[in-house]
Amino acid sequence: MELGRLKRRARFQLSNNGANLALLYMMTMAFYILLFLLLGRFSLQTALIINGPVLLGFTIYFLAIARVEKEPRTRKEKEEKDKEKKLKGKFTVFGMEIKLGKKIKINLDTAEHPYRVSLKYVFYGFKYFINAAALYIWTTLLILVWSLLLIVPGIIKALDLSMSFFILADNPTMDIRKAADLSTKIMKGHRKELFLLTLSFIGWILISIFTFSVGFAITIPYIMTTYALFYDEVKKQSIENGIIAEDEIGTRRLWEY
Numbered sequence: 001m002e003l004g005r006l007k008r009r010a011r012f013q014l015s016n017n018g019a020n021l022a023l024l025y026m027m028t029m030a031f032y033i034l035l036f037l038l039l040g041r042f043s044l045q046t047a048l049i050i051n052g053p054v055l056l057g058f059t060i061y062f063l064a065i066a067r068v069e070k071e072p073r074t075r076k077e078k079e080e081k082d083k084e085k086k087l088k089g090k091f092t093v094f095g096m097e098i099k100l101g102k103k104i105k106i107n108l109d110t111a112e113h114p115y116r117v118s119l120k121y122v123f124y125g126f127k128y129f130i131n132a133a134a135l136y137i138w139t140t141l142l143i144l145v146w147s148l149l150l151i152v153p154g155i156i157k158a159l160d161l162s163m164s165f166f167i168l169a170d171n172p173t174m175d176i177r178k179a180a181d182l183s184t185k186i187m188k189g190h191r192k193e194l195f196l197l198t199l200s201f202i203g204w205i206l207i208s209i210f211t212f213s214v215g216f217a218i219t220i221p222y223i224m225t226t227y228a229l230f231y232d233e234v235k236k237q238s239i240e241n242g243i244i245a246e247d248e249i250g251t252r253r254l255w256e257y
Contacts, residue, residue: 001190001233003197010225013065017221020119024061025217027119028054052136057125058224059169064117065221066228128172132165135176139164142180159191160184166231170252182249186238197230 014021035050036043125132139161147154163183168174187194201223208215238244 001193001230001237003193003200006197006226006229006233007200007222009229010066010222013068013225013229014221016116017065020116021221022217024119024122024221027122029213048137048140049133052133053125053129055125055136055165056128056132056168056172057122059165059228060124061117061119061121062221062224063166063169063228063231064121066225066232068117128168131168131172131174131176135164135168135179138176139180155195156191159194160187162194162227163187163231163234166228167249170250172252182244185243186234186249188243190234194230197226201226 031054032047035046039046142161143154143158146157161180161183163186164176164179167179167182168176171179201219204215204219204222208219235244235249239246239249
């Protein structure tokens with residue numbers, strides 16, 4: 001599996017979603033800050049339960065972005081498109097269309113753009129609250145138990161379970177233990193690839209920390225979309241190699257949630 005290709009594809013898939021990603025970052029930060037202010041010392045326990053549905057919602061959203069069928073444009077086509085927009089006094093910043101004139105107009109409407117995924121799907125994780133919360137607690141406990149042995153077994157178990165929420169996103173009513181087991185199955189032979197893929201994001205993570213977490217508005221979507229593409233690739237290979245049956249893990253479309 002060519003990891004560089006996955007990352008390039010992730011960046012391409014994220015284009016035209018800049019406004020939504022900025023809004024998603026602000027909403028998430030506000031949510032957790034409010035949670036801490038309202039619940040104080042109980043916020044950590046509450047977060048352990050809430051994190052599951054939040055993570056499932058993020059997974060559904062970024063899987064949708066990864067699966068949008070986009071046709072790459074040549075450099076010439078892109079230059080011609082940009083030139084056309086400039087003639088009309090328009091340019092784009094992080095997916096936001098800005099029109100210059102007597103008044104500056106900023107278009108944040110994402111509904112009509114064929115390559116943008118609506119933020120409403122982020123909240124779909126709460127439709128399956130119990131399953132999502134249970135899977136988060138279950139996988140966290142498993143990783144914690146394995147980490148008590150040594151750090152390396154803990155990392156291996158984390159890699160094994162890394163696709164659990166992607167599987168749940170495709171099958172939100174699936175038994176959580178089955179989702180964890182299927183994740184372990186499809187990750188056999190792919191742990192090293194995911195480990196190296198994760199290491200390749202260390203620079204992005206450090207920059208995000210040094211920018212007082214603002215950089216995570218870009219880094220988290222980049223990582224999540226790359227993981228979503230990785231999941232689809234691993235799932236496809238696992239079915240082709242007979243590791244899992246085709247009907248064990250579905251591919252849910254957005255209108256089916």
